[in-house]
Amino acid sequence: MxxxxxxxxxxxxxxxxxxxxxxxxxxxxxxxxxxxxxxxxxxxxxxxxxxxxxxxxxxxxxxxxxxxxxxxxxxxxxxxxxxxxxxxxxxxxxxxxxxxxxxxxxxxxxxxxxxxxxxxxxxxxxxxxxxxxxxxxxxxxxxxxxxxxxxxxxxxxxxxxxxxxxxxxxxxxxxxxxxxxxxxxxxxxxxxxxxxxxxxxxxxxxxxxxxxxxxxxxxxxxxxxxxxxxxxxxxxxxxKEQLTQEFIETSTQVDSALANVVSQPRIQQLGVDERLVVLSYAGASTDDPLIAQLYEQFKVTPNILFGNVEILQKTPVGTLGLVLSGTAVDDALAYVKGQGVHVRVIDVPKYRAELANKAAKANRGEGDA
Structure with a gap:
C-alpha cells in the first residue's frame, strides 16, 4: 500500500x-x-x-x-x-x-x-x-x-x-x-x-x-x-467515547430501538443473570456464528431484540441488541469481546434516566452545546 x-x-x-x-x-x-x-x-x-x-x-x-x-x-x-x-x-x-x-x-x-x-x-x-x-x-x-x-x-x-x-x-x-x-x-x-x-x-x-x-x-x-x-x-x-456512541446510535437507529426496548416491563425487571447488551461488529466478525457459540460453549441463551447490518466501505458492519441469560453470561461477554466485537452493556435504570433527562431538556427548548 x-x-x-x-x-x-x-x-x-x-x-x-x-x-x-x-x-x-x-x-x-x-x-x-x-x-x-x-x-x-x-x-x-x-x-x-x-x-x-x-x-x-x-x-x-x-x-x-x-x-x-x-x-x-x-x-x-x-x-x-x-x-x-x-x-x-x-x-x-x-x-x-x-x-x-x-x-x-x-x-x-x-x-x-x-x-x-x-x-x-x-x-x-x-x-x-x-x-x-x-x-x-x-x-x-x-x-x-x-x-x-x-x-x-x-x-x-x-x-x-x-x-x-x-x-x-x-x-x-x-x-x-x-x-x-x-x-x-x-x-x-x-x-x-x-x-x-x-x-x-x-x-x-x-x-x-x-x-x-x-x-x-x-x-x-x-x-x-x-x-x-x-x-x-x-x-x-x-x-470509545460516549458521544461517539450517541452519534452512531442515531445514524443506525439504535437509539430509537433501545428507547423502545427499555420501555418494556420485561426489560425493566432483568434478573441477576441477565444482561441487555448491544454488540457492534465489522468485517470478519459478521461471518462468525457467535450467537450460536454462546449457548454451545457457555449455556447462555440469547433473546434477539433488534438488529441491523449495512455495508460501509465495502465491509459489512452490524449492530445487534439482545438479552443474554445464564450463569456464565459475563464469561460469554468476555469471549465475545475477544472475537473483536464491541460490547456495550446497558444499565437499564441509568439509560431510562438519561432518556428522561433528554426529553426534559427538549421540552425546555435546550439544545446540545
Missing part, C-alpha cells in the same frame, strides 16, 4: 476569543492530519468548535497558537497576496449557499475567475460550462438563484468553489438545510469529485449519517477538542 501523503497538518491549534468579561476557548490544542485524497469527516454538536477549526485551515480564522501546513506550505506564515493565492487552492461551501441573487448561475460560477485570473473571457466562459456540466446544471446557466431548488443552489456553490481548481474542498454543514434525498445527491457528488478530481474533502457536520455515507476517516469534536478519531470502520465498530 502506498504511503499516505499529508495534505492538511494542524498542530497545537488553540483559538481563543476575548469577550467583555470572559475568555472563550473555541478550539483547544487540536492536532489533525488529513491525507491527500481523504474525505475526512469532523462531527460534533453545535458549539463543538468544528467550524472554527476548519476556518483555521485557510486562515479565515487565525489561531491563537499552533501551526497550519497545507500541501507542505506553512499558511500561518503567509500574508497579503501570498495568502490570498494559497487560499485559491482551498474551496469552501456553506449551509446557506451565499449566491449572488442578482447574477445568473453562470455569472455566480464565473465570479472567482474575475479576481486575478490569467484566463481570457472565452476561457472563463468555457470553464463555467465545464463546471456546470460537472455538477449537472448545464441547462441552468442563464437562470437566477431564485429559480433553483436548495439542492441546485448547493450544486452551483460547489461549481463556484471549484472555479480555481482547488486541491481541497471544505464543506461546512453544506447539507444541513437540505432534505434527506437532496442531501444524498450532494454527498454523492462530493464523493464523485473526490474520486474523479482527486479532491481532498473535509466534511463538517453534526450528522453522522453524512459521515457514514462518504467519509473514510472521522474525528469527533466536543467542547473545542477532538475526543476520538480514526478510520470509519473502526469508529463505527468500536467507538
Amino acid at each position: 502506498a504511503e499516505a501523503t499529508p495534505m492538511i497538518e494542524l498542530s497545537g491549534i488553540d483559538v481563543t476569543f476575548k469577550e467583555a468579561d470572559r475568555t472563550v476557548s473555541a478550539v483547544k490544542q487540536v492536532d489533525l492530519t488529513v491525507n491527500k485524497g481523504d474525505i475526512y469527516g469532523i462531527v460534533g454538536y453545535s458549539g463543538a468548535g468544528k467550524s472554527t477549526l476548519v476556518r483555521v485551515i485557510n486562515q479565515l480564522q487565525l489561531q491563537t497558537n499552533g501551526t497550519v501546513t497545507v500541501n507542505g506550505q506553512r499558511l500561518d506564515q503567509l500574508h497579503g497576496k501570498a495568502l490570498r493565492q494559497a487560499r485559491t487552492k482551498i474551496g469552501m461551501i456553506f449551509q446557506h449557499f451565499n449566491l449572488m441573487n442578482e447574477r445568473t448561475i453562470g455569472d455566480n460560477v464565473r465570479f472567482p475567475l474575475l479576481l486575478g485570473t490569467t484566463l481570457s473571457k472565452q476561457q472563463q466562459l468555457d470553464k463555467v460550462d465545464e463546471l456546470l456540466a460537472l455538477v449537472g446544471l448545464s441547462d441552468k446557466k442563464n437562470d437566477y438563484p431564485a429559480q433553483l431548488s436548495g439542492g441546485q443552489k448547493q450544486r452551483v456553490a460547489i461549481a463556484r468553489a471549484l472555479a480555481n481548481d482547488p486541491e481541497i474542498l471544505i464543506s461546512d454543514e453544506a447539507t444541513s438545510a437540505l432534505d434527506p434525498k437532496t442531501t444524498g445527491s450532494i454527498l454523492a457528488l462530493l464523493k464523485r469529485l473526490n474520486e474523479t478530481l482527486g479532491l481532498t474533502v473535509v466534511l463538517i457536520t453534526h450528522e453522522m449519517q453524512a459521515v457514514k455515507a462518504i467519509c473514510n476517516r472521522v474525528a469527533v469534536m466536543q467542547s473545542g477538542e477532538i475526543i476520538e478519531r480514526g478510520d470509519l470502520l473502526t469508529i463505527f465498530s468500536n467507538p
Whole structure:
C-alpha cells in the first residue's frame, strides 16, 4: 500500500476569543492530519468548535497558537497576496449557499475567475460550462438563484468553489438545510469529485449519517477538542467515547430501538443473570456464528431484540441488541469481546434516566452545546 501523503497538518491549534468579561476557548490544542485524497469527516454538536477549526485551515480564522501546513506550505506564515493565492487552492461551501441573487448561475460560477485570473473571457466562459456540466446544471446557466431548488443552489456553490481548481474542498454543514434525498445527491457528488478530481474533502457536520455515507476517516469534536478519531470502520465498530456512541446510535437507529426496548416491563425487571447488551461488529466478525457459540460453549441463551447490518466501505458492519441469560453470561461477554466485537452493556435504570433527562431538556427548548 502506498504511503499516505499529508495534505492538511494542524498542530497545537488553540483559538481563543476575548469577550467583555470572559475568555472563550473555541478550539483547544487540536492536532489533525488529513491525507491527500481523504474525505475526512469532523462531527460534533453545535458549539463543538468544528467550524472554527476548519476556518483555521485557510486562515479565515487565525489561531491563537499552533501551526497550519497545507500541501507542505506553512499558511500561518503567509500574508497579503501570498495568502490570498494559497487560499485559491482551498474551496469552501456553506449551509446557506451565499449566491449572488442578482447574477445568473453562470455569472455566480464565473465570479472567482474575475479576481486575478490569467484566463481570457472565452476561457472563463468555457470553464463555467465545464463546471456546470460537472455538477449537472448545464441547462441552468442563464437562470437566477431564485429559480433553483436548495439542492441546485448547493450544486452551483460547489461549481463556484471549484472555479480555481482547488486541491481541497471544505464543506461546512453544506447539507444541513437540505432534505434527506437532496442531501444524498450532494454527498454523492462530493464523493464523485473526490474520486474523479482527486479532491481532498473535509466534511463538517453534526450528522453522522453524512459521515457514514462518504467519509473514510472521522474525528469527533466536543467542547473545542477532538475526543476520538480514526478510520470509519473502526469508529463505527468500536467507538470509545460516549458521544461517539450517541452519534452512531442515531445514524443506525439504535437509539430509537433501545428507547423502545427499555420501555418494556420485561426489560425493566432483568434478573441477576441477565444482561441487555448491544454488540457492534465489522468485517470478519459478521461471518462468525457467535450467537450460536454462546449457548454451545457457555449455556447462555440469547433473546434477539433488534438488529441491523449495512455495508460501509465495502465491509459489512452490524449492530445487534439482545438479552443474554445464564450463569456464565459475563464469561460469554468476555469471549465475545475477544472475537473483536464491541460490547456495550446497558444499565437499564441509568439509560431510562438519561432518556428522561433528554426529553426534559427538549421540552425546555435546550439544545446540545
